[in-house]
Amino acid sequence: MTSIEKDNPTLKGVLPKDYGRASLDKQRLGELIDLVGTIGLGDAESRSQDVLGRVYEYFLGKFANAEGKGGGEFYTPQSVVKLLVEMIEPYKGRIYDPCCGSGGMFVQSEKFVLAHGGRIGDLSIYGQESNNTTWRLCKMNLAIRGIDSNIGPHNADTFHNDLHKDLKADFILANPPFNISDWGGDRLREDARWKYGIPPVGNANYGWVQHMVYKLAPSGIAGFVLANGSMSSNQSGEGEIRRQLIEADLVDCMIALPGQLFYTTQIPVCLWFLARNKKNGKFRDRRGETLFIDARKLGALVDRTHRELSEEDISRIAQTYHAWRGEKGAGKYADIAGFSKSATREEIESHGHVLTPGRYVGAAETEDDDDMPFDQRMEQLTATLKSQFAESAKLEKKILKNLASLGFTGKELP
Numbered sequence: 001m002t003s004i005e006k007d008n009p010t011l012k013g014v015l016p017k018d019y020g021r022a023s024l025d026k027q028r029l030g031e032l033i034d035l036v037g038t039i040g041l042g043d044a045e046s047r048s049q050d051v052l053g054r055v056y057e058y059f060l061g062k063f064a065n066a067e068g069k070g071g072g073e074f075y076t077p078q079s080v081v082k083l084l085v086e087m088i089e090p091y092k093g094r095i096y097d098p099c100c101g102s103g104g105m106f107v108q109s110e111k112f113v114l115a116h117g118g119r120i121g122d123l124s125i126y127g128q129e130s131n132n133t134t135w136r137l138c139k140m141n142l143a144i145r146g147i148d149s150n151i152g153p154h155n156a157d158t159f160h161n162d163l164h165k166d167l168k169a170d171f172i173l174a175n176p177p178f179n180i181s182d183w184g185g186d187r188l189r190e191d192a193r194w195k196y197g198i199p200p201v202g203n204a205n206y207g208w209v210q211h212m213v214y215k216l217a218p219s220g221i222a223g224f225v226l227a228n229g230s231m232s233s234n235q236s237g238e239g240e241i242r243r244q245l246i247e248a249d250l251v252d253c254m255i256a257l258p259g260q261l262f263y264t265t266q267i268p269v270c271l272w273f274l275a276r277n278k279k280n281g282k283f284r285d286r287r288g289e290t291l292f293i294d295a296r297k298l299g300a301l302v303d304r305t306h307r308e309l310s311e312e313d314i315s316r317i318a319q320t321y322h323a324w325r326g327e328k329g330a331g332k333y334a335d336i337a338g339f340s341k342s343a344t345r346e347e348i349e350s351h352g353h354v355l356t357p358g359r360y361v362g363a364a365e366t367e368d369d370d371d372m373p374f375d376q377r378m379e380q381l382t383a384t385l386k387s388q389f390a391e392s393a394k395l396e397k398k399i400l401k402n403l404a405s406l407g408f409t410g411k412e413l414p
Contacts (some may be wrong), residue, residue, distance in 0.1 A: 011140065079313075103147075106149060127150075129156075133154035172215060185199060197240075253272075256358060261299065261309070287342060292355075
């Protein structure tokens with residue numbers, strides 16, 4: 001470990017060095033080293049790939065799964081990270097994560113650049129993590145892949161000790177801890193970051209939102225995970241902050257995700273995408289518009305408790321967004337009932353500034369309605385209703401008969 005740190009200055013003081021402690025069984029440690037020593041890395045092609053990094057990522061995921069709720073502190077499911085990255089397309093510029101965990105957002109961003117023929121050196125990585133162990137995991141994760149980054153000289157709380165005070169990021173990717181109440185908001189009542197309203201002491205959600213808005217460059221875009229309640233809550237001034245964010249035309253896209261994607265919670269969460277300038281010349285002018293996507297029906301269970309978004313799911317969502325904002329080669333955008341809707345600021349205002357996609361996308365058209373003539377459809381529905389009435393009358397007689405056997409006449413019913 002000392003030798004590795006000597007050759008990798010970014011890991012100085014980070015790696016564990018307690019393998020010689022008496023409590024560790026020396027025979028088992030020796031057997032483990034022998035076992036690892038027998039693992040081959042395959043042919044030349046396999047060795048040229050990021051094998052060690054992929055192994056590290058695999059074990060992070062397995063460990064997060066075993067940890068359950070605690071696992072979410074350092075690991076965001078890969079399919080969610082990939083969706084965020086595919087949405088905002090961080091090709092070139094400064095990328096920032098204010099609660100970077102084990103660095104999954106950075107790793108996926110670099111993979112994205114490589115997959116699209118870009119240069120890794122075009123991305124400058126900045127991050128911060130409050131948990132010391134998780135900060136070390138991140139340092140190791142990035143060092144294994146040879147990714148240059150600035151995640152601070154030590155772990156630190158983003159709200160109370162911002163290690164990148166002057167940073168203005170082109171891209172922000174984050175998965176802040178959901179609904180944290182002990183974030184020390186009472187000590188930040190007059191913070192310069194609260195331009196759109198002071199976040200409640202009992203919930204950090206809108207503290208994270210405004211911190212990220214504050215960190216965005218003039219043409220920057222942010223994509224991040226938040227609890228579903230952030231889309232509609234009106235408690236402790238959150239609704240007013242959301243209204244001001246909408247009126248400032250910062251909300252670019254909202255996505256409702258299916259449940260069971262995260263280790264921390266079984267409930268569904270949402271993705272927010274904020275754009276500092278919707279008329280920046282890179283895409284079409286979409287001022288006064290917000291895209292809503294309801295992806296709650298997507299994804300498939302990979303085990304009894306966890307769901308994943310497939311490559312097709314990720315592509316469908318990302319392509320819808322790219323077409324909507326007018327990217328070249330993305331095709332022409334059109335609303336899809338039950339899935340996507342481009343809404344105006346006036347429509348959002350009419351819904352009380354609630355950002356829940358289900359309010360806007362409507363219900364999906366059923367296949368039965370597509371080609372069936374109206375007369376035939378009405379005949380079918382009438383027949384179904386008639387049979388349901390008959391079944392209802394039959395059940396009513398049966399219930400009254402059972403009541404009579406218990407000494408009730410049925411007159412007692414309302």
